[in-house]
Every structure is written in structure tokens, then in C-alpha cells.
Amino acid sequence: MISHAAPSFRIRPIEARDDAAIAAIIRRVMPEFGACGSGFAINDPEVDWMHRAYSAPRSAYFVVERVDAHGDGTVEGGGGIAPLTGGDADTCELRKMYFLPSLRGLGAGEALMTRCLDAARGFGFARCYLETLTGMDAAMRLYARSGFHRIDHAMGATGHGGCNTFYLRELTTD
Template sequence: MSTAAPLRIRPIEARDDAAIATIIRTVMPEFGACGSGFAISDPEVDWMHRAYAEPRSAYFVVERDHGDGHWVVEGGGGVAPLAGGDEATCELRKMYFLSSLRGLGAGAALMARCLDAARGFGFARCYLETLTGMDAAMRLYERSGFRRIDHPMGDTGHGGCNTFYLRELGDA
């Protein structure tokens, strides 16, 4: 990961909940994702640490060093079982970065960490939903081995999403 400032990825802690909620509620409107049907209205956003303490779930934060050891959470993402899906399929969930973190290689690094966690939980596939206009995110998904599918899977509750991807996890 080549960056202007050092980055680190670590599991979410309870003290990160407010920062992650703010990030999600800042980023979603940038892409017109407001109201019901989007993560912004998901009550889980306010208690991410607890939500991802569930079995076969993990959420990671990306911190950037702003100098003198002052690390700031600027993004995050995780995996969890796909609601309404089969036992072998997880969902890449709530992967969002502030604009200050984009373009620094954090997306690829976090994606690798999430997919490794999914494999470690025994999932065979990873599903995700996104929104038209999130072009940089879609390029990351495709570079990471996800292929576009023409229909939603499971019961995520994010009816506002209109683009769907799936990735087999057998290959690294």
C-alpha cells in the first residue's frame, strides 16, 4: 500500500462506533443514497462494534496517521452472513471511506482483509450490493475478483441498491 501517510487496518472497537456512523452518514449522501433502503437508515450504523461481534462476522476500521502518532479512523468495512442467504454466502458490508482516504490503496488492503476473514469463517462466496455512480468502488470490486450479477441475493433490506456482485472465495 503506497500512501502519503501511514495507514493501519484493525478490528473495530466500541470506541469507533461514533466515528464509523459519522463516516457512513457523510459518504452515503455524496452518492445520493439517502433515506430508507440504504445503509444510512440502518440502525446497525450506530452500534457497529456490537453488530459485528456476532458469529462469522468481522468489521475493520482503517486509520490514517495524521502525525505525532495521532491516528484517525477514516473508513471501514466488514463481512457477515448474508441475511436470508445460504450458510456458504457472506456479504461485504458497509465499506465506506472519507474522501481524504480514497486513492491511497486502503480499499484494496481492506478488501483483502475482509475476504481473508470471510474465508476464515468458512464462507464459499461473498456477495455485495452497491449503487450506480459508485464507480471507483465498482472498479475495486471488479479488480478484487467480483463479477456482476443481474439480481439481488438474500434479504439485506437495502432496496435502494441497484448493482449486485458475487465472488467465489476459493481463489485468493
């Protein structure tokens, strides 16, 4: 019997074998929102070795796989947290959270956000910061639903000079 159930997703920690898939996703999604050129993650060399970058202390990166009826998964998104470069020790940054269009609207964003914020709390962070840009409207709605509040200035030294919208969330409350 053939199952016609809608595909689901699963979230797991990144593995070295996922590096090429995540790099391709980031480089495909960012231009959708005009995020090209200097100051954007598309040119960040870390994009090519995410597994290694997020093996650092107090860092975690998760991939989201679309799962078919046979249980086979294909990486279609990801996101992570790491200490905020140039920030205080109590603040992490939500980083490189991108999904292919085929994964959007399935609840994967909220599930991944929960996983990232739980990891941040587990690492002892008190706040989570993120940067984005005008036009990423669905992402901004997710941030607001997840308890992030817009702030009027950048924090730390992320190197993402192309971003123009900034959010912060206290992690001590839900």
C-alpha cells in the same frame, strides 16, 4: 527534525470507541452518492452500534485509520463481512465499506478488501456477495479488481432496497 512523509493508514478490528466515528463516516459518505432515504444503510440502526453488530458469529468489521508522522490514527473508513441475511450458510456479504475522501486513492480500499476476504475465508464462507448503486464507480472498479463479478439479481434479504448493482465472488480461488 520535522517529518514531511505522507500519512499512511492502518487497518484494525473495530472497537466500541469507534462506533460514533464510523456512523458519522457512513452518514457523510452515502449522500455523496445519492444514497439517502429508505433502503440504504444511512437509516440502518446498526450504523450506531457497529462494534456490537459485528461481534456476532462469523462477522468482522475493520476500521481504517489515517496515521500521522507521530503514529496517531484517525478513523476515516471501514468495512466488514457478515453472513448474508436470508442467504445460504456458505455466503457472506461485504457490508458498509465507506471511506472519507481524504482516504481514497491511497490503496486502503484494496488493503481492506483483502482483510475482509481473508476473514470471510477464515469463517468458512465459500462466496462473498455485495450490493452497491450506480455512481459508485471507484468502488465498482475495486470490486472488479478484487475478483467480484456482476450478477443480475439481488441475493438474500439485506433490506437495501435502494441498491441496484450486485456482485458475487467465489472465495475458493484468488
